[in-house]
Amino acid sequence: MSQESAEFSTVEQTERSRILTGAVKGWRIIRSNQLATAGFLIVLGLVFVAIFAPFLAPYDPSAQDLDSTLAPPSADHPLGTDNTGRDILSRIIFGTRYALAIALVVVTLETLIGVSLGLVAGYYKGRVDETVMRGLDVLVSIPPLLLAMVIVTTFGINIWNAMLAIGIVYIPMMSRTVRSSALSIREETYVQAAEGLGYDSKRVMLKHILPNAVPPIVVLGTTDVAYALIDVATLSFLGLGIQPPKPSWGAMANAAQEYILVTPWPIVFPTIAIAIAVLGFNLLGMGLREVLLYGEDYEEVVE
Amino acid sequence: MTPPLLEVDGLSTHFKTADGAVKAVDDNSLTLHEGEVLGIVGESGSGKSTLLRSVMGIVEEPGEIVAGSIEYRGRDLTAMSDAELRELRGNDISFIFQEPTAHLNPAYTVGDQITDVLQAHTDLDQGDRWERVYELLGRLGIPSPEERAESYPHEFSGGMAQRVCIAMALACEPELVLADEPTSALDVTIQAQIIDLLTELQSDLDLSMLWVTHDMGVVAETCDSMGVMYAGNIVEYGSVDAVFDDPKHPYTEALLRTVPSHLDTAPRFDTIEGSPPDLQDLPSGCVFQERCPDVMEACRNERPPYYEVGDEGAWVSKCYLHEGKPTRPASPSAPEPSAPLADSQTDGGQPTGEGDR
Numbered sequence: 001m002s003q004e005s006a007e008f009s010t011v012e013q014t015e016r017s018r019i020l021t022g023a024v025k026g027w028r029i030i031r032s033n034q035l036a037t038a039g040f041l042i043v044l045g046l047v048f049v050a051i052f053a054p055f056l057a058p059y060d061p062s063a064q065d066l067d068s069t070l071a072p073p074s075a076d077h078p079l080g081t082d083n084t085g086r087d088i089l090s091r092i093i094f095g096t097r098y099a100l101a102i103a104l105v106v107v108t109l110e111t112l113i114g115v116s117l118g119l120v121a122g123y124y125k126g127r128v129d130e131t132v133m134r135g136l137d138v139l140v141s142i143p144p145l146l147l148a149m150v151i152v153t154t155f156g157i158n159i160w161n162a163m164l165a166i167g168i169v170y171i172p173m174m175s176r177t178v179r180s181s182a183l184s185i186r187e188e189t190y191v192q193a194a195e196g197l198g199y200d201s202k203r204v205m206l207k208h209i210l211p212n213a214v215p216p217i218v219v220l221g222t223t224d225v226a227y228a229l230i231d232v233a234t235l236s237f238l239g240l241g242i243q244p245p246k247p248s249w250g251a252m253a254n255a256a257q258e259y260i261l262v263t264p265w266p267i268v269f270p271t272i273a274i275a276i277a278v279l280g281f282n283l284l285g286m287g288l289r290e291v292l293l294y295g296e297d298y299e300e301v302v303e
Numbered sequence: 304m305t306p307p308l309l310e311v312d313g314l315s316t317h318f319k320t321a322d323g324a325v326k327a328v329d330d331n332s333l334t335l336h337e338g339e340v341l342g343i344v345g346e347s348g349s350g351k352s353t354l355l356r357s358v359m360g361i362v363e364e365p366g367e368i369v370a371g372s373i374e375y376r377g378r379d380l381t382a383m384s385d386a387e388l389r390e391l392r393g394n395d396i397s398f399i400f401q402e403p404t405a406h407l408n409p410a411y412t413v414g415d416q417i418t419d420v421l422q423a424h425t426d427l428d429q430g431d432r433w434e435r436v437y438e439l440l441g442r443l444g445i446p447s448p449e450e451r452a453e454s455y456p457h458e459f460s461g462g463m464a465q466r467v468c469i470a471m472a473l474a475c476e477p478e479l480v481l482a483d484e485p486t487s488a489l490d491v492t493i494q495a496q497i498i499d500l501l502t503e504l505q506s507d508l509d510l511s512m513l514w515v516t517h518d519m520g521v522v523a524e525t526c527d528s529m530g531v532m533y534a535g536n537i538v539e540y541g542s543v544d545a546v547f548d549d550p551k552h553p554y555t556e557a558l559l560r561t562v563p564s565h566l567d568t569a570p571r572f573d574t575i576e577g578s579p580p581d582l583q584d585l586p587s588g589c590v591f592q593e594r595c596p597d598v599m600e601a602c603r604n605e606r607p608p609y610y611e612v613g614d615e616g617a618w619v620s621k622c623y624l625h626e627g628k629p630t631r632p633a634s635p636s637a638p639e640p641s642a643p644l645a646d647s648q649t650d651g652g653q654p655t656g657e658g659d660r
Contacts, residue, residue: 190405193400194408196398197393198394211408
């Protein structure tokens, strides 16, 4: 590592080499664990499908073929068609875009707010900590999905409110995780040294506590993508998330439930898609947890 | 005579616990002049590190400075706002710690961490900051600084990590360096190197240092004057030569006797009988009375004041053996007799500072 960076002389190049070594480091961490590797490959596949959806999908996801509605899987329609004759495979492929985008927005929202609150609570302790954490306890005391439904129905049924609602529901867990890390890291001698060097609290929190609290944040964030996928699908299934005719997996399952006695395929395949995506992020999260939080060989892996 | 750089007066730092206050630092005063190296020696738990941390204002909870003032160039640090303190820390006053690797952030390269100090306290642009990092690391004897600046703390040995910590401490050209056992965690050969390096830097950069250690040898080698600390009290204070030559407090005497010499033929090391008093429940008289071979009736009743034992009043001892010699005046904020007595104004080298305070 040091040899690589020694070749670079200017500061900008050093910066670039750092991002590079960061990516290399990340890949090494993932590769060192089978669960993480499997999950990563699934996630990579989902991202690929989402990006190249127009090229992969055999049909336009909203093109109706009223001659063949509720068709079973066939050569023309590998996963069958729905009640208006739309190709299910194409809709699932385009649905990947919505699923991933929404899950990422949710987790980003959760991370930004949750990490900030947790950091502030853990760093300042005492009254600040009590205020923040008891406030979050109020959120936790309401069943998550119910809370999300209340938020969506209060602020209006659309996808932005659905994302906001699920993001809010996830904040307490992230805050608690970060707070507990921050509480222990703030007692580390290097944090005291940082205060002894006259750094202000912002610098101490962001540059000295946060970077050392990253592993649990990464693990929780990854696992929460999986949960967000399920919750977005659930909200969509209940009609509170992505609205038809947009091809969302949850909404597809919802629309298909009326015909479940006629044909199971329109509800089975979107559900399988959800399961695969959830599995991918879950495996990645579990693998990362093994390496980052419980791995004794973490240092070796990174080297 | 120039005014002192650092003047600590009547400083008490107590740790508040459910069972009462632990008096880690109990009414101590000291004076540090520009370019002077002052050593504070004492055994573990004597409060020397707490004294140093109090000066820096980073006493850990539930510790708290309960009395006294700490004046740096005439400005009282205990009365300063956090923002003012931040301005001084790392810039004018900096700290060298005992465990170098624990004091470096594992998430950043050492170069990053040194530039961070420069970014916080100077206007240097990024390029200049890195130039300064390379210069500092080179100055501290780290081979190929450009390369090593890209290394993470765990890639350094203890001695090298301490050099990095010293580089960080010196990055902004401080006037006062507070060193908390900077060599205790290192092995002996490295200790010698770090001590030599610090001594050299001290004279080159004309640093003033407050050096806390439990190692008499380090004090003898590096310091101009010394304070001997026992159970939260500085019991003897004077120039290193004088104190080593003819200690005036029974504790100093006993402490010096325990330092093994290569000439010793005795089968056992000398020890001091007994153990230090409970800092939560200090005796009403002298703190050393339980272990003192010369204990007298007076020692049990009242905390002795500082008696001037030499160097025109600059050498003082908190012991009734010197009764009859002039004492230091009580400080204006001296507590009533039932509480720990005595002020302890102790100026290194100043002719009897009494009266003009």
